[in-house]
Amino acid sequence: MINCFLIDIEGTIVKDKSYTPVEGAVQWLKKVKTRGKKFSLVSNNTTHSPKRLLGLLRSKGFELEEDNLDTCMNNTNEWLRQHKIKSCFVIGNQGLKNYLGKEGIKIKKDGLIQAVVVGLDEKINYQKLQTAVKVLVEKDACLVALHYNKVFKNSRGEIAPSVGCIVKALEYASAKRAYVLGKPSKDFYRSVLWRLKVKPRNCIFISDDPLTDLAGAKKLKIKTAFVLSGKYDRSILKNMKVKPDFVYRKISDIKV
């Protein structure tokens, strides 16, 4: 029996980085709440702090509490704390830098740097890549990826390269493997299940990304639903060995 919904945000409940709700998504989530089912929005957003993201979604009509959100940003912060990392070079937008700064991380370009942290940076350039590679190679910093997604839909609704593309370039240059802390990291998924006190077999993961979000969920035996309201259409499934359990046009087509 399904009693818990794990839900992606972009492409699943909102259309893209403009955060316009997908048709029927606000009412659908309301129904989940009134039926007393557990849910969490499990997000790879790297541009808004969890608090800002919650505020933004509420302003679009979604009724959400603080414990309805798990993001790769707070998972990354937790990981840095556990590994006693206090100084980082960050590739990402100002939102990520401000968030980590408030959490006590020193954001630096030179001197002692323990990690290179990578989120979405739509202003990525050669200079930033070079600084990151120098830090990784010369200072033996570790490489921390907020996630490993291939593409995303930007605020103009266009497909664009995502965080994984930057991470991959840095892995290649430094010959290091990144620690991936957002979806589809098993540890991240497990921490969400543990927090919600639910078993994988009682959960369904709903997302527009079968390659990362849902493939990762399947590995933990969580049921999976692919929605066509986001960055991929049905043709993405052609070359996938392990396909999602269900395909829906949009989230509100899923029975609560």
Ligand SMILES: [Mg+2]
């Ligand atoms: Mg998505």
